[in-house]
Amino acid sequence: MLLMDKKVIRFLARMGARGSLGQALFDYAADDNDFFAVSADLAHASGYDRIIKNYPERFVDVGIAEQNLIGVSGGLAKSGIPVVATTWAMFASARVADQVRNFMGYMQLNIKLVGMDSGLIQSRFSYSHANPPDISIMRAIPGIVILSPCDGIEIYKAVYAAMKFKGPVYIRLTGGDLLPIIHRDSDFEFKIGKAITIKEGDDVVFISCGTILSNVLKAADMLENMNISVKIIDMHTISPLDIDILDEISNCKLLVTVEEHLLQGGLGSAIAEYYIQKKIRPQQLMLGVNNIYTQPGTINFVQEKMGLLPEQIVVAVKGKLNII
Amino acid sequence: MNNKKYVQAFIEALEIGIDTVEGLEYQAIPQWDSVGHMGLIAAIEDAFDIMMDTDDIIDFSSFEKGKEILKKYDVEI
Numbered sequence: 001m002l003l004m005d006k007k008v009i010r011f012l013a014r015m016g017a018r019g020s021l022g023q024a025l026f027d028y029a030a031d032d033n034d035f036f037a038v039s040a041d042l043a044h045a046s047g048y049d050r051i052i053k054n055y056p057e058r059f060v061d062v063g064i065a066e067q068n069l070i071g072v073s074g075g076l077a078k079s080g081i082p083v084v085a086t087t088w089a090m091f092a093s094a095r096v097a098d099q100v101r102n103f104m105g106y107m108q109l110n111i112k113l114v115g116m117d118s119g120l121i122q123s124r125f126s127y128s129h130a131n132p133p134d135i136s137i138m139r140a141i142p143g144i145v146i147l148s149p150c151d152g153i154e155i156y157k158a159v160y161a162a163m164k165f166k167g168p169v170y171i172r173l174t175g176g177d178l179l180p181i182i183h184r185d186s187d188f189e190f191k192i193g194k195a196i197t198i199k200e201g202d203d204v205v206f207i208s209c210g211t212i213l214s215n216v217l218k219a220a221d222m223l224e225n226m227n228i229s230v231k232i233i234d235m236h237t238i239s240p241l242d243i244d245i246l247d248e249i250s251n252c253k254l255l256v257t258v259e260e261h262l263l264q265g266g267l268g269s270a271i272a273e274y275y276i277q278k279k280i281r282p283q284q285l286m287l288g289v290n291n292i293y294t295q296p297g298t299i300n301f302v303q304e305k306m307g308l309l310p311e312q313i314v315v316a317v318k319g320k321l322n323i324i
Numbered sequence: 325m326n327n328k329k330y331v332q333a334f335i336e337a338l339e340i341g342i343d344t345v346e347g348l349e350y351q352a353i354p355q356w357d358s359v360g361h362m363g364l365i366a367a368i369e370d371a372f373d374i375m376m377d378t379d380d381i382i383d384f385s386s387f388e389k390g391k392e393i394l395k396k397y398d399v400e401i
Contacts, residue, residue: 011366014381019362026359050359178378 001027001160004153004186012152015047016177017211018116020152022047024159025084029055035163036060036076036083040069046086046116066091070099070111077109082163088122089115089172093134097141104168105141112162112169118148119174119210119260120303126296131289135238136265138170145192146239148172148209148267151182154236157190165192174260175211176299182213182234195242201231204317205249205282208258209235209267215303216258218310223317238267246274255282256317260308263288285320287313329371330394330401334387337367349386372399 002008002023012020025037029051038060039046052059060076062068066087073085086092092115093100103109115134122129138146147169149158155173162169188196198213199220208216213234220230231252233245249255257268268286275281287308294302303309307316334345338355350356356364365381368374368390374397376384384390391401 007366007370010370011363014362014366014369015359019359023359047359049357 001031002156006184006186009153009181009184009186012156013179013181015152016179017152017155017173017175018045018047019177020047020155020179021086021114021116021159021171021173022050024156025163026050026054028160028163029058033163034058034081036073036081038062038069038073038076038083038085040064040066040085040087040091042086042088042116046114048086066095067099070096070103070113073111073113074099074103074107074109077103077111082110082112084112084114084163086114086116088129088132089118089134090122090129090132092116092170093132093137097137100138100144100170101141104170105143108143108167110166110168112159112171114171114173116173117176118172119212120294120299120306121174121176123294123297123299123302127293130296130302131260131262131294133262133265134170134172135259135261135267136269139239139265139270143168144239145169145237146172147192147237148174149190149236150208150210150213150234151175152179153183153186154190154234157188158236161190161192172210180211180214182217190236193237193240193242195245196234196236197231197245198234199230199232201229203229203252204254204256204321205231205233205252206256206258207233207235207267207271209238210260212258212260212308215308215310215313219313219317222310222314226318228317228321235267235271238270241270241274243274246271250275250278250280250282252282254285254317254320256285256287256313256320258308258313259288260303261288263290283320285316287316326372326399326401330368330391333364333367333371337364345387347387350384368394372397374399
């Protein structure tokens with residue numbers, strides 16, 4: 001494992017989401033841990049180059065055949081060795097839902113499925129690749145841990161945690177080649193199912209996951225300058241949700257969930273489903289993609305269309321606070 | 325002083341000896357692959373407290389070229 005210091009934070013940010021994945025897996029292998037690395041013709045994109053060079057016996061390329069990716073991974077996992085399987089997030093969810101449900105959900109095979117370029121990063125390829133409903137689909141398959149790390153160092157730690165976890169995991173990677181740095185202190189514990197409070201505050205609570213957290217941080221700065229005190233929670237594990245932290249904040253003035261995902265079935269939806277059973281629950285503002293196919297364009301362009309830029313988040317929050 | 329920091333970034337990021345640094349080019353040694361490159365960039369950014377543009381990161385193809393690129397960031401080697 002890399003020595004966790006501020007240089008590593010910057011290094012992983014520069015590596016990007018998939019580079020951080022590849023680095024984590026390479027280091028995990030170098031730590032003398034056994035696993036298979038499988039991909040659907042995306043070995044280089046998955047950051048597998050050094051794994052292929054140093055541990056070629058661990059690597060399997062199934063070609064552009066994502067359903068076969070899960071089947072082959074399932075077969076390899078039956079040997080008792082954990083398997084990492086990578087493809088684009090749209091294919092890792094929408095295309096292979098049946099195989100994921102059977103091999104990972106029902107059979108609980110030890111596959112760590114990585115959905116790369118989730119969220120809006122592939123918006124230039126339009127609706128076929130962008131905004132995959134991966135959280136919604138994975139949430140509807142019982143028995144799968146769902147992780148959505150927010151920056152390079154969290155991806156690195158999430159991969160280690162997922163590899164050590166005995167059971168199926170879906171890791172959702174958002175962001176592109178240069179990741180924002182959200183965790184500035186490398187010395188934080190990543191525990192599956194345990195959210196991380198990034199900032200304390202009293203008036204408004206933000207819960208988010210993935211690289212969109214960077215926009216939340218900027219929005220929070222703007223709100224603080226308007227004397228609105230903001231708490232920010234990194235809910236990196238969407239399933240199982242950290243219900244302890246949800247109970248802790250149930251009295252807050254306003255809860256804002258922000259995600260680069262459909263509102264339907266996403267993080268905000270999961271949280272709303274938890275609170276609906278409770279007597280005491282906060283007013284919730286859900287920000288994300290509201291039941292449409294997003295337009296093609298740069299990620300900034302599409303985020304703006306979806307109201308996910310920092311200044312737009314601020315306007316939405318202020319609007320809601322004026323109504324409450 | 326800047327030269328020392330620049331050379332040290334290469335030594336630490338690529339895990340090479342000082343004798344290998346001068347005249348080194350991208351992919352001339354196994355350590356300076358695409359992953360090593362990002363480690364090197366991160367080390368240089370950290371050493372000089374700068375953030376390099378993507379085009380400059382791509383263009384950074386050698387020890388010498390790097391010196392030229394860093395001038396854009398007001399770093400004289």
